[in-house]
Amino acid sequence: MKKSYIKGFLEDIILHLIAQEGESYGYALTRLVEEKTEGIIKLNEGALYPVLHKLENEGLLVSEFKDSGTRPRKYYRLAAKPEAKDRVEEMALSAKAYITALNGLLSS
Amino acid sequence: MEMQEARKISPEELEYIFKFCKKKDIEFVDLRMELVDHLASRVEAIWEEKPELSFRDAFHKVYKSFGIFGLSTLVDEHSKLVTKKYWRHTKEEFKHWLKPPQIFATVLFMVLCYFSLKAVPVLSSFIWAIIYASASATFIYMFVKTKSLSKRMSGEKSMLLASSRYYWWFLYYLLILPGQSQFAADVTFNFSPAPMLSEGGMIFTSMFFCFALIFSVANLKMLALAEEQVGVLNERVSFYRV
Numbered sequence: 001m002k003k004s005y006i007k008g009f010l011e012d013i014i015l016h017l018i019a020q021e022g023e024s025y026g027y028a029l030t031r032l033v034e035e036k037t038e039g040i041i042k043l044n045e046g047a048l049y050p051v052l053h054k055l056e057n058e059g060l061l062v063s064e065f066k067d068s069g070t071r072p073r074k075y076y077r078l079a080a081k082p083e084a085k086d087r088v089e090e091m092a093l094s095a096k097a098y099i100t101a102l103n104g105l106l107s108s
Numbered sequence: 109m110e111m112q113e114a115r116k117i118s119p120e121e122l123e124y125i126f127k128f129c130k131k132k133d134i135e136f137v138d139l140r141m142e143l144v145d146h147l148a149s150r151v152e153a154i155w156e157e158k159p160e161l162s163f164r165d166a167f168h169k170v171y172k173s174f175g176i177f178g179l180s181t182l183v184d185e186h187s188k189l190v191t192k193k194y195w196r197h198t199k200e201e202f203k204h205w206l207k208p209p210q211i212f213a214t215v216l217f218m219v220l221c222y223f224s225l226k227a228v229p230v231l232s233s234f235i236w237a238i239i240y241a242s243a244s245a246t247f248i249y250m251f252v253k254t255k256s257l258s259k260r261m262s263g264e265k266s267m268l269l270a271s272s273r274y275y276w277w278f279l280y281y282l283l284i285l286p287g288q289s290q291f292a293a294d295v296t297f298n299f300s301p302a303p304m305l306s307e308g309g310m311i312f313t314s315m316f317f318c319f320a321l322i323f324s325v326a327n328l329k330m331l332a333l334a335e336e337q338v339g340v341l342n343e344r345v346s347f348y349r350v
């Protein structure tokens with residue numbers, strides 16, 4: 001799949017997955033996206049980390065380094081403020097509307 | 109049959125990835141640690157399928173998948189993010205002081221400053237002297253403190269510390285910008301008792317004094333956050349020093 005298709009949705013995909021998982025880290029997110037989309041969508045590190053840090057910068061995500069046994073691992077979770085939850089809900093609605101609109105276009 | 113335990117990255121291999129990322133210009137230590145974990149996880153995933161592969165071969169395979177630009181895209185994106193982080197933090201501080209109930213204190217401060225200037229015009233020189241002195245003191249403090257924090261991190265820097273190093277903007281806004289304003293003639297030091305400030309000059313001075321203080325607070329707060337992180341990051345970085 002073209003990378004440009006995904007680019008516009010990347011922030012929303014990441015926020016949605018983190019909200020769903022409770023907390024997650026970079027590598028797990030890439031695996032999760034691949035598994036859930038059966039390999040159609042692949043996240044690369046060059047795109048994933050800037051988006052994670054941008055969302056953290058905007059206060060929508062909070063992060064914490066924890067020990068994963070052999071090394072430190074940075075976990076992200078949704079910030080406990082209404083804006084973060086609202087953004088996830090708003091994103092789900094817009095994505096559904098967008099997919100319906102696209103389906104309408106392509107099937108006509 | 110006994111299940112073979114999945115092969116894991118050794119501390120020496122982790123250190124190798126850590127140093128490799130540093131060589132590839134991943135200068136922010138928090139980003140580097142995150143990336144090391146990512147690369148190590150990918151190497152371990154390769155070993156799940158091909159446990160006989162050497163670490164170097166598995167790592168080379170992972171790094172090759174980054175394409176011709178390697179990690180440089182990541183470096184570029186994060187340099188931009190660090191600048192944005194500084195401005196976002198500063199904007200948040202301004203937003204805090206410009207929304208109720210704090211806005212009443214902000215406006216009150218400006219109004220008091222304005223009427224004081226109107227009543228005692230010579231005060232403008234003192235206000236500007238305070239602005240320049242506090243800006244210079246904050247600038248020197250930020251310079252010394254960021255240096256000492258970086259030293260405490262053995263020369264490393266976090267994204268937050270790098271962001272707080274953008275304090276030199278502070279110097280521009282506080283020391284150079286007023287000189288470029290249309291009220292430049294008003295704001296030069298002049299201790300003559302005659303009224304020196306135009307109406308515009310008084311409004312400008314009052315607002316600038318207030319904003320300079322907010323700017324200063326934003327910078328110092330950011331530095332305090334960076335300092336809070338130092339202990340945690342130092343402890344984590346020790347994982348990569350075998």
